[in-house]
Amino acid sequence: xxxxxxxKTHSSHRVPNYxxxxxxxxxxxxxxxxxxxxxxxxxxxxxxxxxxxxPPQPWDHASVIAHTSLPLLCNEEALGASGPEALDVSRADPxxxxxxxxxxxxxxxxxxxxxxxxxxxRWPPLLGTDGAQTPGRLLGAEQALHGHRPAHAPARxxxxxxxxxPLQAQRCFxxxxxxxxxxxxxxxxxHIRTHTLPCLCAVCGKAFSRPWLLQGHLRTHTGEKxxxxxxxxxxxxxxxxxxxxxxxxxxxxxxxxxxxxxxFSRMALLARHEESGGCPGP
DNA sequence: CTGGGGAAGGGGCCC
DNA sequence: CGGGCCCCTTCCCCA
Numbered sequence: 185x186x187x188x189x190x191x192k193t194h195s196s197h198r199v200p201n202y203x204x205x206x207x208x209x210x211x212x213x214x215x216x217x218x219x220x221x222x223x224x225x226x227x228x229x230x231x232x233x234x235x236x237x238x239p240p241q242p243w244d245h246a247s248v249i250a251h252t253s254l255p256l257l258c259n260e261e262a263l264g265a266s267g268p269e270a271l272d273v274s275r276a277d278p279x280x281x282x283x284x285x286x287x288x289x290x291x292x293x294x295x296x297x298x299x300x301x302x303x304x305x306r307w308p309p310l311l312g313t314d315g316a317q318t319p320g321r322l323l324g325a326e327q328a329l330h331g332h333r334p335a336h337a338p339a340r341x342x343x344x345x346x347x348x349x350p351l352q353a354q355r356c357f358x359x360x361x362x363x364x365x366x367x368x369x370x371x372x373x374x375h376i377r378t379h380t381l382p383c384l385c386a387v388c389g390k391a392f393s394r395p396w397l398l399q400g401h402l403r404t405h406t407g408e409k410x411x412x413x414x415x416x417x418x419x420x421x422x423x424x425x426x427x428x429x430x431x432x433x434x435x436x437x438x439x440x441x442x443x444x445x446x447x448f449s450r451m452a453l454l455a456r457h458e459e460s461g462g463c464p465g466p
Numbered sequence: 467c468t469g470g471g472g473a474a475g476g477g478g479c480c481c
Numbered sequence: 482c483g484g485g486c487c488c489c490t491t492c493c494c495c496a
Contacts, residue, residue, distance in 0.1 A: 370482055378476070396485065397474070404473070424489070425472065432470070452491070453469065460467070
């Protein structure tokens with residue numbers, strides 16, 4: 185997905201009011217690293233490992249997980265572990281007697297879910313804002329995790345990577361979960377978070393790849409809308425949504441149909457216009 | 467069918 | 482190098 189026009193604005197404008205959120209995190213206990221709720225990660229039952237035909241799963245790669253330390257970011261603190269043993273995935277096994285944090289346990293009870301459900305990696309079961317399941321839309325990570333992808337033997341996979349990046353084999357970092365490639369280890373680590381989803385919402389249990397995504401999600405629970413439209417009384421929880429809304433106040437719409445010259449406030453509307461066949465043409 | 471809001475995903479940039 | 486924040490984009494849903 186192209187990300188163009190990444191214009192940095194003045195940092196003085198980056199002062200959203202997270203007071204409520206900070207208070208909430210204090211209640212539940214927060215990860216000092218990501219600000220998310222502190223809950224132990226529970227890996228799927230290793231008694232029932234992935235079948236050979238299944239795609240590789242994050243929990244199938246404990247060594248990689250430990251190396252990146254990403255998925256254990258939160259539960260390390262919850263477990264109070266430090267040192268190498270903190271990276272031992274087996275320590276996060278629910279059968280080892282690890283308890284959920286009280287807020288999350290309450291959330292799970294509220295959702296009436298079976299106890300000790302394989303929680304984090306496949307969690308949550310596509311919850312809507314009302315807590316109901318929303319089958320219509322798969323999360324990106326869920327798509328990556330559950331998409332049908334043939335398993336690759338390590339040697340063959342390495343061979344394929346070599347063929348793909350013959351000149352940059354040393355600088356090519358490939359995701360073990362989806363084969364995406366990155367030019368830096370940092371970029372790869374950030375991407376891996378989209379598979380491991382280390383930040384969990386204490387209210388509904390939904391998992392996110394990054395703390396600020398969780399913060400944005402928490403606004404759906406608190407109702408906080410720090411981004412107000414200067415032209416009307418509307419306010420938004422998300423800056424991008426405000427930006428899209430501002431287009432509705434603009435006389436000059438940003439996206440124009442090349443066939444009929446009709447303009448639209450959003451690219452999605454233009455795309456829908458072009459795909460609907462309703463374009464009268466020039 | 468169209469316009470718009472809400473929520474979320476994810477790569478890039480800066481510190 | 483990692484975290485935080487930036488931005489755009491996408492999807493779903495509703496009026």
